[in-house]
Amino acid sequence: MGTSVFYIVAALSVFFSLMVIFSKNPVHSVLYLIVTFFTFTVHYILLNAQFLAVVNFIVYMGAIMVLFLFVLMLLNLNKDNEPLKSPLVKILGIIAGCCLIVTLIGSLKATALSNPLLLQNPNLGLIKNLGKELFGPFMLPFELSSILLLTAMVGAVLLTKKEKV
Amino acid sequence: MDITFVLEKFILVAIIFGISLVIAMYSTYAERKVAAFLQDRLGPDRAGPAGMFQPLADGLKMFMKEEIIPTNSNKWLFMVGPGLAMLTACIGTAVIPWGSPIVFDGRIIPLQVTDINVGILYIFGVVSLGVYGVMIGGWASNNKYSLLSAIRAASQNISYEIAMGLSIIALLLVTGTMSLKEVVEQQHGWHWNVLYQPLGFIIFIVCSFAETNRAPFDLPECETELIGGYHTEYSSMKLGFYLFAEYINMFVSSAVMAALYFGGYNYPGMDWVLVHAGTVIAPLIGAGVFFAKIFAFIFFFMWVRWTIPRFRYDQLMHLGWKMLTPLAIANIIITGIVIALIEKF
Structure with missing residues (x-):
């Protein structure tokens, strides 16, 4: 049952990402x-x-996408006011897209060769175990990433501040 | 999975769904009665004894009204909006423990649909999705005022989610678990979390007023500035769903507050009742106590609405970002220090 559910959900993810x-x-x-x-x-x-799962739900669906929607609704982009793109830009786009396809196919070939990774502990994703991992062996990278986020936040605040003369 | 388990859950879901709809329905009546009481009026008293059938009359009116979909609106999303608002309002009840498990004929029947070990985060996720119904409806109406209101709603919800999340973190430091069932069980015998987290509770209740768009935070439907708010273009039952979703949200957030901070179904002397009333009646009494707490919170929501005037938009942002967020962070730090000291000595 698990694999069939996976294939249905995977097909849905591909379908909806194509719709994007x-x-x-x-x-x-x-x-x-x-x-x-x-x-x-x-x-x-x-x-x-x-x-x-629940963090993906909160952060991506509940916060980041709301901000995306927020900006897009304010901009009110329509087909009428979309700037005309020159042929040069279109050709460049096609070349970039082809490069992306080549890279993706290359990476997919690499994954086909390796064995599927087996988790030693299938309960790793539960909050207790994940917390112990993050605050145990991965303490330093975890704290460093929080500093990275703080830097980004301070930068954003600085950018919006008006310069004092 | 045995069939009785599925049946059990199905009945429980049906009951909870029914109860939340009925409570939301009678909240509209209660709101008008409370408003009347606070303003020294009578309130609705024509339909049935003391106006008891007023919600039915209102519902019938909503269904019978002409349904108008604006010509230049995005029709599909215009219809999705109210549905999404109702959906996100209703799914929050899935993780709330309504009572201690009933033991009947050797079979344990939990009065909770599901006990996931990230229950509190699930509620938080549902709350953060709540804004989509308003945003999609407001945008799809193709009306400037609706759009402005939708954007207000989005920025208000995002701002207050931060303080709400931080106040939950302080609560988690105290409880040490995210399962709502365990959080409620820990509060047995006057160990109510509000006694350990008074500041966290105040932040949480202010934020839940903002998240449910209730006065004094009802800026998304600020009539004086935005005509009707995000549902200006809505009519008939679609409007009804938006208004109804607000009452269901109020019910769910009252239930969450009662479960997280006010002991859920725990009440003084419940052990004595358990011994004397049996394992079927006692949990039901507990559920009754839980609902009494919920009704107290719903009354509080209404009391505040008819007492405090609406905030101005800059005051709203000032309160959210410059007061509640730092307070919540301070609360986390103090809680952490106290817990560390208690563990040490």
């Missing part, structure tokens, strides 16, 4: 992206990573 790209209206794109993130949450639950 193909929908004309930016607000619809963001809404499809939210649904895509929801399918990711289901993936995490299937992997028994409850904490990651």
